[in-house]
Amino acid sequence: MLGLKVQDNADFGAEIIRKVRDYESLSRVELARVLGVAASTIGRHVDSLVAGGYFTETVEPTKEAGRPPTKLRPNPARGCFLGLDFYADMAFATAVDFAQRPIARRKISLKGNQGADSVMQQITDVLVDLQKETQLPLLSVGLAVPGRVDTRNGVAIRYVHVPGWENVPIAEQVGKTMKVPVFIENNIRTMALAERWFGEGQGCQELICLGVRYGVAAGVIRGGQLATGHQELGGEIRGWNCPVFDAKAEKWEWRPGATVEKAGSAGAAAARYAELKGSDTADLDAFLEAVEKEDEVALLVLREIAAVHGWVVSQMTQLIDPEIVVLAGPLTRLGSAYLEPVQSFALQFESDYHPGISIRISELGEFAGAVGAAALALEKWRPEDLG
Template structure:
């Protein structure tokens, strides 16, 4: 049974896992992202991590999730607006030259969506929207069972859609993007607290904390409503560091959707937290490697829950 490696590049951590074709994780490793997280420094750290994770070269291919869009061929990281120096980085070529085995890359949120559909909360769903609520707001769309990436391979960056034209500036050049209202930094501007601390206050029925989560839920609901009118997803999956507080902002979120969406556009639409947690990205990157790099006869298309 073939094995592949899935890698998730994040602003604070590099997550690696070696998987078989049934989705079982045979080995895993997490490294601190070098700072500053320039392309060269990250590539060097990844090469060291790959040697530790798979010294016997059991994996036949590598999939990498990058924090931004990739080219359609899965070779070049086009841009990562929250990491320094990431513009048109030929990451797959760099890693292949040292690893001597095929590498393919994709947007990290796309990888997370693939992982959740393979082994997580998106199993059996043909049309889903995933939002990653963390340092930024990433996202991915699967329609008809396939990733929606557009003609340039960079479609579906939901965090960059407009929410409020007079809102805070975004690294994309936009103002008032969904990311600037629903990221960790946005929540800290609103409340002065990290998400975990704000959730702790809410758990103690602190009225101010609960009010902040209501505001957050309304803002997120506005963004999801706009996306739902375009995509009509069957399932909306929420991941990232803020998603753990879903019980505190779900009521306001769902109320916003009720008010803003015509019934036919929210018919059968379910909002769920991602099931794979911080492992979704590397799991989906492994699935990406299986799909792109391994001959179809060598892998199983069946989906199984992880051990």
């Protein structure tokens, strides 16, 4: 059963829209069955949604005898959702229509070193420009925010890479300009939503997305919903103590203070490569380019980083039991050179109870967080105009 009071029209309408999106199209009878409510109850609410322009309803051709089914589909022209993902020096924004089809996007450099006010002005400006390009009514905005966040109050708690970025009421400030509801989430968690709605995990009810940037965290989908935990710290694995793999000696070891973030982040990969090359500058792009050129030192470093990720995947899958695990972040640019060692190391830790899980590379690229933020916006939005 749905578990909602049917008289809560906005929530019930949102759940109807969510289910139709999940299945891409549903008849009224199918929808009633999926939600576990009476067809007569569904009929009244669907009528309101069709009248409000949220759904189109078309007769589907069929080879079977009898009356052909009438299917509900989200109406793309009903409005749009914006999603924005950012960190200290870059921002990515995307717009999707009501049928969750991408229609526009932006990528801009940020002046994070100039402080929180500068970042807020820049991300607000790009959202305004993007909304103008869509030429559709704006329904809500999702923000993929770096660092610790308070999603209930829409506050960005802390992000060390932007001066003054502490307790920023980001949802309120963006909402004043955009004039619509604004929802926020940690940027790695939004990647899990992106995979759930648009990527490798489309349609999955149980999913883990391991996001590796200059930080490391996991987004967890349970029962089709983002699982954030009691203190909104679900998936914050960056501080886990972890074993470290020495690729030269081909052995694992525990080192004091070794954490997933220190040993397995994209920044850690760049720093390790610089260390072995005798360079004073840790440059992630230089490391990635070296891997693509099959530089021996870069491949050694990649193996060490992939080992940590394989260990993390094995631990999380034994706890969560997902359908799939999706790897996201800049290392995915390396394709199978990155994926295959992660898969290999994860297999070293599998048990009889938890045989090897499907591990995949995200295909959403650098816009994964923005796409996830748009997914957050469409998932949290409620059709308040229902009677």
